[in-house]
Amino acid sequence: MKIRNKLTLLFTGIVAAIFLVFALVIYLSYNKNRKEEYYKQLNNIAITKAKLLLDAKISPSVLQLIYRNSQNALYEEEVAIYDTSFHLKYHDAVDIDKVKETPRMIDEIVKKQHIEFYQGKMQVVGILYRHKTGNYVLTAAANDQLGYAKLANLKYTLIIAFLFTIILIYLSGLFLANKALKPVSDLIDEVEEITATNLDLRIREGNGKDEIAELAITFNAMLNRLEKSFDAQKEVVSNISHELRTPLTAMLAELQLTLEKDRSTEAYKESIVHAITDAQKLVRLSNSLLDLAKANYDLTEIAFRELRIDELILDARSDLLHVQPGYKINIIFETEIEDDDFISVMGNEYLLKLAFINLMENGCKFSKAEEITVAINYFSDKTILRFQDQGIGIDEKDFPHIFTAFYRGTNHGFASGNGIGLSLTNKIVELHSGTITLQSKTAEGSTFTVEIPHV
Numbered sequence: 478m479k480i481r482n483k484l485t486l487l488f489t490g491i492v493a494a495i496f497l498v499f500a501l502v503i504y505l506s507y508n509k510n511r512k513e514e515y516y517k518q519l520n521n522i523a524i525t526k527a528k529l530l531l532d533a534k535i536s537p538s539v540l541q542l543i544y545r546n547s548q549n550a551l552y553e554e555e556v557a558i559y560d561t562s563f564h565l566k567y568h569d570a571v572d573i574d575k576v577k578e579t580p581r582m583i584d585e586i587v588k589k590q591h592i593e594f595y596q597g598k599m600q601v602v603g604i605l606y607r608h609k610t611g612n613y614v615l616t617a618a619a620n621d622q623l624g625y626a627k628l629a630n631l632k633y634t635l636i637i638a639f640l641f642t643i644i645l646i647y648l649s650g651l652f653l654a655n656k657a658l659k660p661v662s663d664l665i666d667e668v669e670e671i672t673a674t675n676l677d678l679r680i681r682e683g684n685g686k687d688e689i690a691e692l693a694i695t696f697n698a699m700l701n702r703l704e705k706s707f708d709a710q711k712e713v714v715s716n717i718s719h720e721l722r723t724p725l726t727a728m729l730a731e732l733q734l735t736l737e738k739d740r741s742t743e744a745y746k747e748s749i750v751h752a753i754t755d756a757q758k759l760v761r762l763s764n765s766l767l768d769l770a771k772a773n774y775d776l777t778e779i780a781f782r783e784l785r786i787d788e789l790i791l792d793a794r795s796d797l798l799h800v801q802p803g804y805k806i807n808i809i810f811e812t813e814i815e816d817d818d819f820i821s822v823m824g825n826e827y828l829l830k831l832a833f834i835n836l837m838e839n840g841c842k843f844s845k846a847e848e849i850t851v852a853i854n855y856f857s858d859k860t861i862l863r864f865q866d867q868g869i870g871i872d873e874k875d876f877p878h879i880f881t882a883f884y885r886g887t888n889h890g891f892a893s894g895n896g897i898g899l900s901l902t903n904k905i906v907e908l909h910s911g912t913i914t915l916q917s918k919t920a921e922g923s924t925f926t927v928e929i930p931h932v
Contacts, residue, residue, distance in 0.1 A: 480661075481654045488650035493643050500635040507631055511624040512600065516593050519602040523617035526556045527606050530567050531613070537567045544569045554619040561587055561612050576601055576618045586614050660689040668696070676704040724755035731755070779908065781823050786860050786929070787814075789826065790851060793833035804841040805848040812855050819855040822929050824909045832905040835898040836864040836925050844868030844922070858931060865924040871917040879915060 529535045544554075555576060558567040563580045576596060586592055586603035593602050601618040660683065667680040679697045683690040728751075735748040787810070794806045814820055822829075833851075840849030844866045852863040871879065878884045880903040884896050906913045910930055917923035 481651075481658050484654040484657070485647065485650040488653065489643065489647045492646045492650075493639075496639060496642055496646075500639055504628075504632060504635060508628055511621065511628060515600055515619075515621045515624055516602055519600060519617040519619060520604060522554065522619075523556050523602065523604055523615040524606065526567070526569075527558055527608070527613060527615055530558060531608050531610060540567065541569060554617070556615065556617045558606075559583055559614040559616075561614060566613065576616050578616055582616075583614050586616075587612070664689065664693060664696075671700070673707070676700060676707055724758040728752050728755040779825050779828070781825055783821050784824050784826055784829065785817075786820050786822060786862070787853065789829050790833055790853065790862070793830045793837060794851075796830070797834050797837050801838070801841070801847075803847055804837075805846070806837055806841070807848070807850040809850060809852045811852050814855060818931055819857065820860060822860065822909065822931060824929075828905045829909065832902040832927075833862075835902045836927070839898055840864055840866035840868065840923070840925075859928050860931065862927045862929075863924055864927070865922065867922040870919040870921050871915070871923050872919055873917075876915060876917075880913075 526540060529540060530537065544556075554569065556567075556569045557565065557576060557578060559565055559578065561583070563578075563583050576599075582603065587605055590605040591603065593600070595601065596618065599618045599620050601616065604615040604617075606613045606615050664680060667678075671678045671680075679700060680693050682693040682697065731748050731751045735745065740748075790808060794808060798804060798806065837849055837851065841847045846867065849864060849866045852865065854861040854863075875884075880899050882897055882900040884900070903913055906927055906929070912928045914926045915923065916926070
């Protein structure tokens with residue numbers, strides 16, 4: 478069911494329930510007032526006849542004659558007068574006694590002095606009437622046909638009004654729901670126009686104050702992130718294509734040139750070496766891309782365990798020197814280890830080691846001396862590692878992009894690379910709830926500072 482219909486039905490139901498309660502209160506209040514007023518009329522009629530009989534000394538036969546010939550609004554009216562010993566003094570209807578008084582009823586009236594009750598459809602009132610000649614019990618009964626007729630008319634009027642009101646409320650609710658959800662419908666129409674080919678479109682944010690505007694603002698913010706993600710993806714694909722095409726083109730040209738004519742053994746060897754070099758570049762690129770993909774996994778898919786930072790640094794140094802024995806990597810422990818917890822982190826061994834290798838290799842590659850110093854400081858809540866080289870440094874204008882995948886700084890001509898290492902390192906550090914910052918001056922060297930929280 479659509480929200481529009483839900484809101485309409487909910488609004489109709491709530492207002493209808495309120496109107497129904499209101500109608501019931503009116504009906505019950507009217508019925509209560511009718512009953513009380515009718516009891517008062519019966520009471521007055523009974524006392525009036527008692528006064529006519531006892532004070533005016535009008536004979537019972539005359540009162541009965543008046544009763545039989547009257548067109549009283551009190552239908553089927555009947556008054557009886559007894560003394561307290563249950564001796565009948567007067568009765569309107571000699572032939573038909575509708576109340577059927579009993580000694581027990583007379584005693585109850587004497588005891589309570591005033592009672593009211595129903596006998597069938599008839600309302601009955603019993604009164605202890607004190608007169609100078611003695612005490613008398615008066616009973617008066619009648620059927621309030623006029624009152625019931627008015628009550629029935631009120632009931633039918635309320636029912637018709639209720640049904641008419643329900644229809645009116647439903648139509649009003651439908652109108653209000655359409656009016657309230659019109660911005661949502663407009664929002665849906667605008668969203669449906671946005672596709673992968675026009676992510677630059679944005680939806681109108683209205684007055685910027687209501688919930689619809691907040692939704693539009695949030696959706697536009699999401700579109701901004703999606704657009705950036707798509708642009709980054711396109712850039713990555715373009716960069717990967719370029720990185721793959723360059724060594725492949727060089728390898729293909731070298732091999733085609735070799736086939737054009739016969740060469741000496743040394744020339745063939747040289748061509749093979751060039752092809753191997755280009756193939757190694759492709760292998761390094763593919764490995765870097767795989768590592769970048771791993772670093773972008775969901776945290777729940779990456780295995781974390783307790784690791785010692787000092788052991789990871791030493792292992793990373795050993796692995797890098799095995800591949801590049803000409804590099805010089807100095808490791809300095811600037812603070813003593815007071816507790817094993819100070820050097821332990823929850824992390825993924827492969828990814829952390831890869832990040833440290835990237836930083837060490839980066840420092841050595843861009844240093845003429847091919848040397849880097851790793852300084853380690855331990856604190857109660859985190860470990861701080863500084864990777865410092867005395868190389869060519871990084872231009873300040875490259876700082877905002879240094880951790881962007883495939884970005885090549887102005888110093889890229891000094892050493893080869895594919896622009897993935899620092900981006901991958903930054904992602905790995907973020908996965909471990911850490912931070913990485915850069916300080917660098919051209920021709921003086923660079924320092925990458927990594928902070929990783931403890932277990």
